[in-house]
Amino acid sequence: MNPFAVPEGSLFGPDNLPYGVFSTPGGPRRLGVAYGDHVLDVGAAARATGVAGELAGLLEAPALNPLLAAGRPAWRQARTAITGWLTEQEHRAAVAPSMIPRAEVRLHLPFEVADYVDFYASEHHASNLGRIFRPGSEPLTPNWKHLPIGYHGRSGTVVVSGTPVVRPCGQRKAPADPAPDYGPSRRLDIEAELGFVVGTPSPMGSRVALHDADRHVFGVCLVNDWSARDLQAWEYVPLGPFLGKSFATSVSPWVVPLDALAHARTEPPARDTEPLPYLDDRAAQPYGLDITLEVRLNGRLVSRPPFAAMYWTYAQMLAHMTVNGASLRTGDLFASGTISGPERDTRGALIELTWNGEDPLDLGDGTARAFLEDGDEVTITASAPGPAGARIGLGEVTGTIAPSH
Structure with a gap:
């Protein structure tokens, strides 16, 4: 199965990229993005593509809140990076191992609710x-x-x-x-x-x-x-x-x-x-x-x-x-x-x-x-x-x- 193939009629294509928190059996909670029938482990993808600094820390967090708090410039920086990982051929080999079939993950509350x-x-x-x-x-x-x-x-x-x-x-x-x-x-x-x-x-x-x-x-x-x-x-x-x-x-x-x-x-x-x-x-x-x-x-x-x-x-x-x-x-x-x-x-x-x-x-x-x-x-x-x-x-x-x- 090609993890980068978006099924026809999918509502989770490259123009969407919604965030969530997921885990796999025996694994920790991680930040992910829905893409087609898969979930991209964005922290793993950041490491695989050599992203460093503040953005890497935000994407490797176990919840969405650190990215939420970072503000709109960071939101757009993250979205641009994730779009590139999923749509540009040069990233395919590095990012592919971070793509997990959605049927194999458990989804959690996507952010810690304040009020x-x-x-x-x-x-x-x-x-x-x-x-x-x-x-x-x-x-x-x-x-x-x-x-x-x-x-x-x-x-x-x-x-x-x-x-x-x-x-x-x-x-x-x-x-x-x-x-x-x-x-x-x-x-x-x-x-x-x-x-x-x-x-x-x-x-x-x-x-x-x-x-x-x-x-x-x-x-x-x-x-x-x-x-x-x-x-x-x-x-x-x-x-x-x-x-x-x-x-x-x-x-x-x-x-x-x-x-x-x-x-x-x-x-x-x-x-x-x-x-x-x-x-x-x-x-x-x-x-x-x-x-x-x-x-x-x-x-x-x-x-x-x-x-x-x-x-x-x-x-x-x-x-x-x-x-x-x-x-x-x-x-x-x-x-x-x-x-x-x-x-x-x-x-x-x-x-x-x-x-x-x-x-x-x-x-x-x-x-x-x-x-x-x-x-x-x-x-x-x-x-x-x-x-x-x-x-x-x-x-x-x-x-x-x-x-x-």
């Missing part, structure tokens, strides 16, 4: 939930179009794709119940999201301007922010998400650099509310991203959420997240919130797809789902435009529901 923030940036998602929970009222809250709403999550329960998700327990109270009870969530849901990985930190007391977003954001990954809707509904008043969210957040094992998404840049949707100056991106480069997700439940395609439909961009999320002087740390993860489009088959959560369980999904095998059952497997994949009509992939994030303990 985790989740946003609520889809107008379609927020409007749908407003119609579900506040029928007859304005679907959006008065502040929604003035600021990217978000909450601080729990970084310690961010897990890599493939990690089982144990059904959470907590307090539940249906509207007609006289008092809450305790037990496993009966309304376990998904949230198909895009995550943004912070590289360069910022000092406490400073603010990151819109036009500086790409100096700090290294790349993107897929996120499934699992949600226990019954726990969330009872605890939600008067504060925000807590136990209904903090039990698990799954991420894909590959982080796609922003530089790989140059052809996916797009203008965000037209807005009917003028933003405050620190969120005003009308004179900036496009910060929208044309990324299409696909959500599968037990193998059946149930939704294709379009990230291009998101009202708030990642640059606006980052600007708002730091406008009060909150610092960024290397390894911070902030996610978009559920990605939903205008049509039913573009909604990124079961609560929308089934309209709060009133219209269950037909899975085509004689079963239907309002919310997740034990043993259900959810897989989210995504792709984006690349050069010359090609597409690049973000990999997948998968999780299987395990019974509560």
